[in-house]
Each structure stands twice: as C-alpha cells, then as structure tokens.
Amino acid sequence: MQPRTWLTGGAVLAVVAVTAVIVLTGSSEVAAGNEPPATATVVKTDLVQTVQVSGTLSYGVPQPLTAAANPGTITWIAPEGATVKVGQPVYKVDNVPVILWNGSTPLYRPLQTGTKGADVLLAEQNLSALGYLKAKPNSTYDAATASAVKTWQQATGQPATGVVDPQHVVLAQLGPPANLAGHGDLRIALHTLEAGDRVGSNANNAILTYNGTTPLVVVGLDVAKQHLVKKGLKATVTLPTGKAVAGTVATVSTVATVPQQGSDDPPNVPVVITLADPAAAGGLDTAPVDVALVSAQKQDVLAVPIAALVALAEGGYGVQVVAGDKTSYVAVQTGMFANGKVEIPGDGIAAGTVVGVAG
The missing domain is CATH 1.10.101.10 (PGBD-like superfamily/PGBD)
Incomplete structure (x- = not known):
C-alpha cells in the first residue's frame, strides 16, 4: 500500500501549503481493501474564477x-x-x-x-x-x-x-x-x-x-484587486430581488479614491458595469447589489473535486485512480482552481476516469 495525504479542510484552501508525505517507492498499485472513502469522476468542463464584490445599481450621478x-x-x-x-x-x-x-x-x-x-x-x-x-x-x-x-x-x-x-x-x-x-x-x-x-x-x-437613462452598476474595487479587472470582463450582478443579470465591465478608473480619514476601508477605484438586460433592473435606483467579476476562465478542461488531490512524497500532486477493485496513484499537474474543482491534465487521466475523494 502507498501511504498518501488527502487534501482536505484548510489544505483545500491553500494547496501550496501541503507538506510532503512518506510514499513507498516501487509499484504505484494499491492492494484491495484500501479503496478511498468516496469517489468522483473526472469531467471535461469549463472553469471560471470570480471575484466577489459589492456595488450600487443606479442611473449615474445626478x-x-x-x-x-x-x-x-x-x-x-x-x-x-x-x-x-x-x-x-x-x-x-x-x-x-x-x-x-x-x-x-x-x-x-x-x-x-x-x-x-x-x-x-x-x-x-x-x-x-x-x-x-x-x-x-x-x-x-x-x-x-x-x-x-x-x-x-x-x-x-x-x-x-x-x-x-x-x-x-x-x-x-x-x-x-x-x-x-x-x-x-x-x-x-x-x-x-x-x-x-x-x-x-x-x-x-x-x-x-x-x-442617464440606462441603469449601471458602480463598484468601488479595492486597488489590490485592480489587476484582476479590465474593460470587457464579464460579470454577474445579483439584484436585491435575487435575480442574476449578466453584465460587462465598461470602464475601470485609473484614479483611486481614498476613504475618509478614520475609515478602515482601503483605497478603491470605481468600476462601471453595464447590464446585458437593463430592463431587468425594474426601475431600481441606488440599490445595493452583489457582483461576481470573472477574473479568469478555461474551457473544456479535465477537472475533479479539489478533495481528490493527494500530495506525493517525491513532490507534486496526484490522484488515486480507481479501476474495479484496484487503485493506483497517477501524478497530475494542477491547473486552474475554481468552484471547488481543480484542472488536472496528466497521462492516464481522461473524462470518465474514477478517482478517490477524501471523506
């Protein structure tokens, strides 16, 4: 049997912090009776990373x-x-x-x-x-x-x-x-x-x-996140009614706004977002909204739940492939992390492959 460390809990939030574990050299095949606590299937999917911010829906400054x-x-x-x-x-x-x-x-x-x-x-x-x-x-x-x-x-x-x-x-x-x-x-x-x-x-x-006559969303974006946003970036705006509306970043200011003295808020830059369906705003004005800005995305990649990753003693990460009553470890290269999934290109990995997942 090959000992391994499943990436769970806090390790999922900081994969780079996982320490190496002792893994015996030799065959990577694991004996029967040592199956993982749960399994998942490798899927081909789109991964999207988002930045969650708050904004205000209005018709602009009167x-x-x-x-x-x-x-x-x-x-x-x-x-x-x-x-x-x-x-x-x-x-x-x-x-x-x-x-x-x-x-x-x-x-x-x-x-x-x-x-x-x-x-x-x-x-x-x-x-x-x-x-x-x-x-x-x-x-x-x-x-x-x-x-x-x-x-x-x-x-x-x-x-x-x-x-x-x-x-x-x-x-x-x-x-x-x-x-x-x-x-x-x-x-x-x-x-x-x-x-x-x-x-x-x-x-x-x-x-x-x-x-103006068209409702817009204005976000005061933390300057530390400014590099994640650019004109043309896609966004999803959630209205106070709970309805989600597609949007697009129209402008990103290059001038930061400094909060009032005594405020703990960081400096921010105004970001203006237009709505794909302005009528969806339903006449709301000066209303708080939640905004998910798409900072990165990949299409048609192989992905598994983050909890399927294991840390290997020789360095890097792998997954435990399950085939019938046998399991084996396969090294993978981690790509994008998004929505609880991780991109895992690697030899022996294909859509439909069954892998172990930490319980």
Missing part, C-alpha cells in the same frame, strides 16, 4: 440642469423618473417648451441667417437627426437652416421665428458614468423647482437634476 436667465414662470416640468429623448421638451417657461438637444457646444447667442460657427453646426446636426433639415449640416446658417428651424418650431409649439433662441434649448452633458446611456437622452432625477416658480435673474436657476 447633475443639475439650469434654466436660462430670461424672466418667466415655469408652467410644466417632465415628471421625476421620466425619460426625455432628444427633441422632446424638458420643461416649459411661460408655456413655451424648452427642447432637449444633443451636444456640448454652448448656445450662447441667437442663431439666424448669416451666423457661422460651431454652435450653428450643433443646431444643424440636431435638426438633421430629428428629420427637419435635409441638407448636410455645416457651420453656416442659411435659408435652408432657417426653413428647417421654422418647421421645427411649429412642430414643438414655439414661436415660428426661424431664429434659434438659446433660451428654448437645453443641452444635457452627461458626464461619467452617466454618459454610457448614449444618444443624449436623459432621465429626470429630482425637481428642484416646481410649476409656478419664477425663473430669471442675474444667474441661471437650477430647475432639476438628471442622469
């Missing part, structure tokens, strides 16, 4: 949206939680809609025939995307632009002047991580003013806060 300084009374605001698409009104002042456009170039002046500049290009790009301008957008406000503007104004309930008034347009600039929502659409987070409130002073008035 940002303020301000009204222009022209005096007036708010007569309507899109409801909290509503999605406003590009081309739709966000709020109304004196019952004139203020329309959402996509872009970041500030509209700082009236746009009319003869005006040139980047703000004209932004206006024409939006008019083109909304179907009002048929010509190719450029930086010159011409007769075709003015005609498209009049049609747009009539369709949206504005005075049909043919001049773009900056007071009738808002640009939602979605910063990280809300910019992942895309297309310039926004979600109304919270009203800071209400219908009936007056606006217009020497400074802009904050009317509401907004964020």
Whole structure:
C-alpha cells in the first residue's frame, strides 16, 4: 500500500501549503481493501474564477440642469423618473417648451441667417437627426437652416421665428458614468423647482437634476484587486430581488479614491458595469447589489473535486485512480482552481476516469 495525504479542510484552501508525505517507492498499485472513502469522476468542463464584490445599481450621478436667465414662470416640468429623448421638451417657461438637444457646444447667442460657427453646426446636426433639415449640416446658417428651424418650431409649439433662441434649448452633458446611456437622452432625477416658480435673474436657476437613462452598476474595487479587472470582463450582478443579470465591465478608473480619514476601508477605484438586460433592473435606483467579476476562465478542461488531490512524497500532486477493485496513484499537474474543482491534465487521466475523494 502507498501511504498518501488527502487534501482536505484548510489544505483545500491553500494547496501550496501541503507538506510532503512518506510514499513507498516501487509499484504505484494499491492492494484491495484500501479503496478511498468516496469517489468522483473526472469531467471535461469549463472553469471560471470570480471575484466577489459589492456595488450600487443606479442611473449615474445626478447633475443639475439650469434654466436660462430670461424672466418667466415655469408652467410644466417632465415628471421625476421620466425619460426625455432628444427633441422632446424638458420643461416649459411661460408655456413655451424648452427642447432637449444633443451636444456640448454652448448656445450662447441667437442663431439666424448669416451666423457661422460651431454652435450653428450643433443646431444643424440636431435638426438633421430629428428629420427637419435635409441638407448636410455645416457651420453656416442659411435659408435652408432657417426653413428647417421654422418647421421645427411649429412642430414643438414655439414661436415660428426661424431664429434659434438659446433660451428654448437645453443641452444635457452627461458626464461619467452617466454618459454610457448614449444618444443624449436623459432621465429626470429630482425637481428642484416646481410649476409656478419664477425663473430669471442675474444667474441661471437650477430647475432639476438628471442622469442617464440606462441603469449601471458602480463598484468601488479595492486597488489590490485592480489587476484582476479590465474593460470587457464579464460579470454577474445579483439584484436585491435575487435575480442574476449578466453584465460587462465598461470602464475601470485609473484614479483611486481614498476613504475618509478614520475609515478602515482601503483605497478603491470605481468600476462601471453595464447590464446585458437593463430592463431587468425594474426601475431600481441606488440599490445595493452583489457582483461576481470573472477574473479568469478555461474551457473544456479535465477537472475533479479539489478533495481528490493527494500530495506525493517525491513532490507534486496526484490522484488515486480507481479501476474495479484496484487503485493506483497517477501524478497530475494542477491547473486552474475554481468552484471547488481543480484542472488536472496528466497521462492516464481522461473524462470518465474514477478517482478517490477524501471523506
């Protein structure tokens, strides 16, 4: 009989810490009556290593949206939680809609025939995307632009002047991580003013806060684990309802956040995860979630329960192969460990091989 050490208990958690045992040299065959306490079958499977972390499901960091300084009374605001698409009104002042456009170039002046500049290009790009301008957008406000503007104004309930008034347009600039929502659409987070409130002073008035339209998961990842995560990595997000949703790492910040003084938490980096099925979030906002990040994986490998490993006196590890009423030890090379299994490539090992397992 060949003495051996089964890897059980704490040894399963730290295989490298297993000490060598005395194994007699010579034949590796073991006499009948010394069968292992239990057996398992070698399987061909996929192994996946994961990192378990906590995250927050939200629509991104709310940002303020301000009204222009022209005096007036708010007569309507899109409801909290509503999605406003590009081309739709966000709020109304004196019952004139203020329309959402996509872009970041500030509209700082009236746009009319003869005006040139980047703000004209932004206006024409939006008019083109909304179907009002048929010509190719450029930086010159011409007769075709003015005609498209009049049609747009009539369709949206504005005075049909043919001049773009900056007071009738808002640009939602979605910063990280809300910019992942895309297309310039926004979600109304919270009203800071209400219908009936007056606006217009020497400074802009904050009317509401907004964020992106797609729920995201943000994880504050310990910087010690940063090397395990990269853009495109797969993840599984478990919602407070218990439902698991597939996700993908969208961004990994390179700037660490240092916890407040006196906190025992380690420095962390923000990791943003998008959901394969955003609708699965069911409207949850600022909700705690559990995240399993796939740090490594292998496909179609031979694997057995970790408890099937034995430490050999000559070094390395093996498994006790069971064939009928005979058993023998076969040396193996350990590969990936995941989900209670270990990859064991080696001569004499194939799918379906029966091996001993510690009881």
